[in-house]
Amino acid sequence: MSITNIPESLSLSDVEMLHRTVAHVRNLQAGDSTGHDWTHTLRVWNLAVVIAQEERADLVVTSLAALLHDVGDWKLFDGDEEQGHRVVEDWLVTVGADTALIQRVLAIVSRVSFMGGGSRVEAMSLEGRIVQDADRLDAIGAIGIARCFAFGGAKGRLIHDPDTRPNPDMTRDEYKKNRSSTINHFHEKLLLLKDRMNTPTGKLMAEKRHTVMVNFLDTFESEWQEANSLDLEDQWEG
Amino acid sequence: MNDEMRMYLESVARRRIDGEDAAHDFEHARRVMMNALKIGAAEGGDVDVLIPAALFHDVMMFPKNDPRSDDAAHQSAMMAVGILQSTDGYPAAKIQRVADAITHCSFGNPADGLPLDALILQDADRLEATGAIAIMRAFWSAGQMGQPLYDPDDPFARSRQADGLRYAFDLFETRLLRVEERMNTGTGRELARSRTAFLRTFMTQFNDDLLMTRETL
Numbered sequence: 001m002s003i004t005n006i007p008e009s010l011s012l013s014d015v016e017m018l019h020r021t022v023a024h025v026r027n028l029q030a031g032d033s034t035g036h037d038w039t040h041t042l043r044v045w046n047l048a049v050v051i052a053q054e055e056r057a058d059l060v061v062t063s064l065a066a067l068l069h070d071v072g073d074w075k076l077f078d079g080d081e082e083q084g085h086r087v088v089e090d091w092l093v094t095v096g097a098d099t100a101l102i103q104r105v106l107a108i109v110s111r112v113s114f115m116g117g118g119s120r121v122e123a124m125s126l127e128g129r130i131v132q133d134a135d136r137l138d139a140i141g142a143i144g145i146a147r148c149f150a151f152g153g154a155k156g157r158l159i160h161d162p163d164t165r166p167n168p169d170m171t172r173d174e175y176k177k178n179r180s181s182t183i184n185h186f187h188e189k190l191l192l193l194k195d196r197m198n199t200p201t202g203k204l205m206a207e208k209r210h211t212v213m214v215n216f217l218d219t220f221e222s223e224w225q226e227a228n229s230l231d232l233e234d235q236w237e238g
Numbered sequence: 239m240n241d242e243m244r245m246y247l248e249s250v251a252r253r254r255i256d257g258e259d260a261a262h263d264f265e266h267a268r269r270v271m272m273n274a275l276k277i278g279a280a281e282g283g284d285v286d287v288l289i290p291a292a293l294f295h296d297v298m299m300f301p302k303n304d305p306r307s308d309d310a311a312h313q314s315a316m317m318a319v320g321i322l323q324s325t326d327g328y329p330a331a332k333i334q335r336v337a338d339a340i341t342h343c344s345f346g347n348p349a350d351g352l353p354l355d356a357l358i359l360q361d362a363d364r365l366e367a368t369g370a371i372a373i374m375r376a377f378w379s380a381g382q383m384g385q386p387l388y389d390p391d392d393p394f395a396r397s398r399q400a401d402g403l404r405y406a407f408d409l410f411e412t413r414l415l416r417v418e419e420r421m422n423t424g425t426g427r428e429l430a431r432s433r434t435a436f437l438r439t440f441m442t443q444f445n446d447d448l449l450m451t452r453e454t455l
Contacts, residue, residue, distance in 0.1 A: 039390045043448070142443035146377045146387050146406070152260070153381025159260045159374060182378075212443045219436055220370035227269035 133202030141209030361426030369433030380406035
């Protein structure tokens, strides 16, 4: 069994640690379909490794942080960030990561979750900025569109409410409580991500995915409008 | 049909259609009505039949993976009959035509020998299965049913049978891309054309996003 995502340059013990983490996270996230499932983690890990190689970052820290970035997500613990933090730390101890490595990974995992357009971005390590880029990349583009609607379906969110304007300047608390429509979510989060990419490689990848979303929203809006703007009076004579 | 009756029927539909399922909510019914009127204006159809048929075609709706889903069209037709029978001024002679159109509306139904109103309703509903709106509906439903977006081992179903009930992305192959060729009317096919082109663009982009992410365990 080989995992091509694991760079050949790593030591045997590092490879072993990544193998165990892959199996563990895959197992944890197998049943999730709200967009934070194993396939999301897998895509983020792949993207992060690609970016890390371009940006010459530490591949073990990047890989572990990418694989574990959603395991401690506050959304999974009723907003309890402390508990998520502990779960990740326990796992890293289990696979025998040393203290320095644990600290580097934890520092990333606890900061990667996006908290509203107005929240402050804290200084992060290169590996952290890469994992954040990878996570944001997976939220945009065609895959981002798919995930966004699937999340809306899982949570029973409204699709589109043309009467409610999107609010792109939410605070962290407003963002946590927000229940706005799925289309507004594009404007309040997804369309902002292109300008928040940290690394040159991430920026480049984000440009294309951003354009895909803009085209999608234009087409969606025009199909929606088309179905709501027909002059009914013309039809009565049938 | 006058404005007043249409608005009354819309208000009944709005009340009766379960808002929980955004792929088959009142907005969907209303879009199908608009599509039907647009196609009907060009192809000739009876507005009195098209409006209630479109508004109530999904009035009884179950998730695709619910066994009751198979009978939903028939139940919706029965519900429409009941509603129209108790609607003052709705022509009784047209009620059965509404029921027939709804019964034959579902995607897999053959179009052979159907009356014009039924053909138009089929087209109007199928338009919702293509283009950006169909992309939204496919993934929204997958999320609602807790189904995976795609098969991580074979996203494009190259070495297996595509299964739209299992993977949202497989629906593109089994349904969304087939809408255009399955249209009954020239007007419907024309409306479907640009939407199909958009689907293909989206699929290419989806592929690009997954390319570096194939699971190779």
